[in-house]
Amino acid sequence: MVTSFFDQFSSPLFMGIPLMALALLLPWILLPTPSSRWLNNRLLTLQNWFLGMFTRQLLLPINHPGHKWALILASLMIFLLSLNLLGLLPYTFTPTTQLSINLGFAVPLWLATVLIGLRNQPNLSLAHLLPEGTPLLLIPILIIIETISLMIRPLALGVRLTANLTAGHLLIQLISTGLFVLLSLQPAVAILTGALLLMLSLLEVAVAIIQAYVFVLLLSLYLQENV
Amino acid sequence: MPQLNPAPWFTILVFSWAIFLTILPLKVGAHTFPNEPTLQSTDTPKTESWTWPW
Numbered sequence: 001m002v003t004s005f006f007d008q009f010s011s012p013l014f015m016g017i018p019l020m021a022l023a024l025l026l027p028w029i030l031l032p033t034p035s036s037r038w039l040n041n042r043l044l045t046l047q048n049w050f051l052g053m054f055t056r057q058l059l060l061p062i063n064h065p066g067h068k069w070a071l072i073l074a075s076l077m078i079f080l081l082s083l084n085l086l087g088l089l090p091y092t093f094t095p096t097t098q099l100s101i102n103l104g105f106a107v108p109l110w111l112a113t114v115l116i117g118l119r120n121q122p123n124l125s126l127a128h129l130l131p132e133g134t135p136l137l138l139i140p141i142l143i144i145i146e147t148i149s150l151m152i153r154p155l156a157l158g159v160r161l162t163a164n165l166t167a168g169h170l171l172i173q174l175i176s177t178g179l180f181v182l183l184s185l186q187p188a189v190a191i192l193t194g195a196l197l198l199m200l201s202l203l204e205v206a207v208a209i210i211q212a213y214v215f216v217l218l219l220s221l222y223l224q225e226n227v
Numbered sequence: 228m229p230q231l232n233p234a235p236w237f238t239i240l241v242f243s244w245a246i247f248l249t250i251l252p253l254k255v256g257a258h259t260f261p262n263e264p265t266l267q268s269t270d271t272p273k274t275e276s277w278t279w280p281w
Contacts, residue, residue: 020239024246034257048258075251095243104240105247 005173009097009166019093027082051078058220065120066227069220076105077216084165084208088201097166099158106158109219114150117226125226157218164211168204175200 032044040048055074059067080096087094095101117125129146130139175197182190 018235020235021242024243028246028250028254031254033254034259038261048260051255051258052260071252071256075247075255078255079247079251095239098239100236100239101243104236104243 005170008169008173020095020098023083023086023093023095027086030082031078058216062220062224063227066220066223069223072109073216073220076109076219077212080161080212080215081209084212085205087165087169088204088208094165094169096161097169099162102161103154103158106161106215107154110154110157110222113219113222113226116223120227128225153218153222157215161211161215164207168200168207171200172197172204 031047032041034040034044034048051074054077055070058073058077059070062069083094083096086092087096114125129143129150131142131146134142175193179190179193179197182193
């Protein structure tokens with residue numbers, strides 16, 4: 001069997017335990033559960049501050065009925081952020097590179113926003129399919145186009161996260177393989193490749209944070225439209 | 228592409244949603260914010276005119 005660079009994404013086993021299970025179970029050890037204790041330690045204070053700031057910022061443009069979604073959106077953000085960032089460490093498995101997880105979160109949550117809109121305010125939700133001020137002749141075509149763009153949203157949401165993280169991990173693996181090979185052949189080029197790898201790793205940290213944020217932000221936007 | 232292998236998809240789906248619905252809301256929901264931000268009051272306190280001593 002020839003190993004390819006894509007093998008890092010197939011669900012691997014470690015001593016018989018699927019790494020996916022470990023990667024999904026262990027990150028929450030890093031997030032202590034606050035107790036009724038008034039004074040927290042530094043880690044908990046930092047996480048509390050971040051969570052409060054993030055939730056407040058996210059819920060700013062959403063109407064009052066949508067504020068019920070605060071807990072689920074905040075926990076989704078923490079979920080994706082932790083999984084993305086921890087996956088950048090060596091020898092870890094990133095569950096968010098798997099389409100199964102990303103589509104598994106994108107489709108139900110998007111569908112929930114659509115169904116909430118159709119159930120509570122059907123006229124307003126259907127009105128989103130036709131932008132204001134379109135010429136009369138373009139209306140049928142535009143409704144078809146807007147419906148297609150509505151249906152594509154969960155796919156785009158899931159595949160965006162998968163593709164960004166997969167591409168990042170793949171690039172890191174490719175460039176580090178090149179660096180390793182070049183070390184013995186052309187050390188000067190290897191140093192330049194090493195600098196490139198360093199900058200790429202920083203980019204991947206940024207991408208991990210941004211992609212988690214974009215996922216949650218777009219979901220909040222879809223919620224905004226329907227609530 | 229190994230991500231498209233449909234074999235463990237359902238297990239992964241169930242497992243990840245189980246974690247997302249049980250562990251995470253407990254940890255995230257336990258965060259409380261006991262200090263209420265001060266509301267900007269619309270009534271400005273009545274001030275006396277300040278006469279500079281010089």
